[in-house]
Amino acid sequence: MQDPKLPLLLINEVGGTLGVLEAHVPFLKKHFQLITMKEFLESKECYRAQVQAIYSWWHKPVIDRELLKSLPNLKVISSAGVGTDHLDLKLISGFGVRIANTPHAVHSTTADIGMALLLAAARRLVEGCQIAVSSDTGYFSNNWLGEEVTGATLGIIGMGSIGYKIAQRARAFEMKILYHNRNRRKEDEEQAVGACYCGAIEDLLQQSDFVMLVVNLTPRTYKLIGKKELQLMKPTASLINISRGQVVDQDMLVEALQTGVIKSAAMDVTYPEPLPRDHPLLKLKNVIITPHVGIKTHKTTFMITEEAVSNVLAALNGLPMPSEVFPD
């Protein structure tokens, strides 16, 4: 039962692969009437004037000119997660619609995945698990070695709130931390995690044992890591990507991994997602790929919905949103 006095929030679907989690629906219904894309498309005319907000999970629903034109009273799009690369920010704000994401909800859990991938790459955990369970395994070899994390150098590219959380975690592993970012952090913030700023990305690539990508996907960061950048890395180094697949030139990465230009890669993101089943990255032993699970814990997904709701309520009341996003 929906309360007709509440504002109408458009969502992709409930449950399903790309829908709002079913467990969050009672919470959403305290604040909104919900309508799914299917219901909207089936009876567009009856809902078009009423929809005031959209809650988008990743790239669903697709928010294009046609949808925006069909919603004259839309005030806000609240997007789950931190990345807004699936939204055309200029187009949306051109319609007078405000945009928000949920950075506060996701920074810790995404940093955790970054560290999990770093540790897994360093100690070859996925390969190790396969050895442990394989029917061919007769003994555990003393020559099967990984890399040390303690004391190693971590280069973080993108030192926003997730990058900084990674630095905090890496400090506990006694890592030496370098970072590259559009804006240098304040001195006391650098000191708190022992991070050194590299103005030139090349210096960071040359010196790091682990390079972690934490940037947003923008035209500036598209294929930021290509052949030249991979060649600057140490042959013993690992590349960790928790940003977006398109930040790396994947063809060049395959080549670098096949020819020993770098030691390994661990990625929570690829392009596309999932990769085609015959993609060469899926055939390499020195690659770890997880299915974009950066934010996927029970607690974080609920915190995302809470932050998304706060954003919408603020926008509908004409107030500053906790996490508003503006076009560049």
Ligand SMILES: O=C(O)C(=O)CO
């Ligand atoms: O928050 C996001 O945009 C993520 O992709 C987290 O993995």
